[in-house]
Amino acid sequence: MNIRHADILERARRNGKVTVDGLAAAFDVTLQTIRRDLSDLAAQGRLERVHGGAVLPSGLTNIGYDQRRRxxxxxxxxxxxxxxxxxxxxxxxxxxxxxxxxxxxxxxxxxxxxxxxxxxxxxxxxxxxxxxxxxxxxxxxxxxxxxxxxxxxxxxxxxxxxxxxxxxxxxxxxxxxxxxxxxxxxxxxxxxxxxxxxxxxxxxxxxxxxxxxxxxxxxxxxxxxxxxxxxxxxxxxxxxxxxxxxx
Known part of the structure; x- marks a missing residue:
């Protein structure tokens, strides 16, 4: 896992959710780069993709219905x-x-x-x-x-x-x-x-x-x-x- 991936996970743990736009601005990279990062982390089971970003996966509570719909x-x-x-x-x-x-x-x-x-x-x-x-x-x-x-x-x-x-x-x-x-x-x-x-x-x-x-x-x-x-x-x-x- 690279340094940016680790930072993304830390932000998700702290805030409960991360957005593509917010991460692109924070790391000064393209939206496409962040989307690829989030897809990689989702494939590893570390995040779940939602519209516009990602949330932490949970084994005890479900994510919000509107987020699940998207x-x-x-x-x-x-x-x-x-x-x-x-x-x-x-x-x-x-x-x-x-x-x-x-x-x-x-x-x-x-x-x-x-x-x-x-x-x-x-x-x-x-x-x-x-x-x-x-x-x-x-x-x-x-x-x-x-x-x-x-x-x-x-x-x-x-x-x-x-x-x-x-x-x-x-x-x-x-x-x-x-x-x-x-x-x-x-x-x-x-x-x-x-x-x-x-x-x-x-x-x-x-x-x-x-x-x-x-x-x-x-x-x-x-x-x-x-x-x-x-x-x-x-x-x-x-x-x-x-x-x-x-x-």
Whole structure:
């Protein structure tokens, strides 16, 4: 790690976030040089890229929802389209919490005859803009950080249905193929969704491969399909065990 990389990490630890413009001015280098530095540090798992800069990765708390929405937004849009292509008109489905699941909702606006339940209050108005889509919102505790509904009441809402397909996300994955999240109340809901769906799609971009979260959701063995944006060599043997779509 070079001296500038070490200084960037120290600034991130001190301030919680660094910006491309601020670092370029501080080091008197080009924006392109800083973007390359941040990409290198992100590849090492030392930082996470967000729009305009980077933040420290955390194993205990998630980064802000607006920052996550801009993180790998092009990849998430592609994942959303790829997931939507697997969903037939007239299906019943569940869409979970998270910015990638929100991208799936956007990609479903032209589907017909859908019955969708969601605990994602960011996805609900997107889905309801489709007049051919019936939208059900679960009950549960509202998590202000990301407008997600979680907890036992949410899980109880899910148990009333058997979905043709469910789309869920996760906050982190490890090389054993285990999926993780930060909130146990969300984990309970995701596990219930898997149990009550004929097929479950995991929609996750490759930034999840380098992150850590404490609460285990499930294994890739429990998932019917994995939609992501690129392969990671060390992860390829696990991905090959499932139906994996790269986009």
């Amino acid at each position: 993180l790998n937004d092009d990849a998430k849009a592609r994942i959303g389209l790829a997931c939507a292509a697997q969903i037939e008109n007239g299906s019943s489905l569940f869409i979970g919490i998270g910015t990638t699941c929100e991208a799936v909702a956007r990609a479903l606006v032209h589907h017909e005859g859908l019955l969708v339940m969601t605990n994602n209050l960011n996805a609900a108005p997107i889905l309801s803009s489709n007049p051919s889509c019936r939208v059900l919102v679960t009950g549960g505790n509202l998590r202000a950080a990301d407008a997600g509904l979680v907890g036992a009441q949410t899980a109880a809402s899910v148990r009333q249905f058997k979905f043709d397909i469910a789309v869920i996300g996760c906050s982190a994955m490890d090389l054993r193929g285990d999926l993780f999240d930060y909130d146990l109340d969300e984990v309970i809901v995701s596990q219930t969704v898997i149990e009550n769906s004929a097929a479950t799609v995991l929609a996750a971009d490759t930034s999840k491969f380098t992150r850590k979260a404490p609460a285990r959701v499930a294994s890739l063995a429990d998932i019917s399909m994995f939609v992501t944006d690129q392969t990671i060599d060390k992860f390829a043997p696990l991905a090959s065990a499932n139906r994996t779509i790269l986009c």
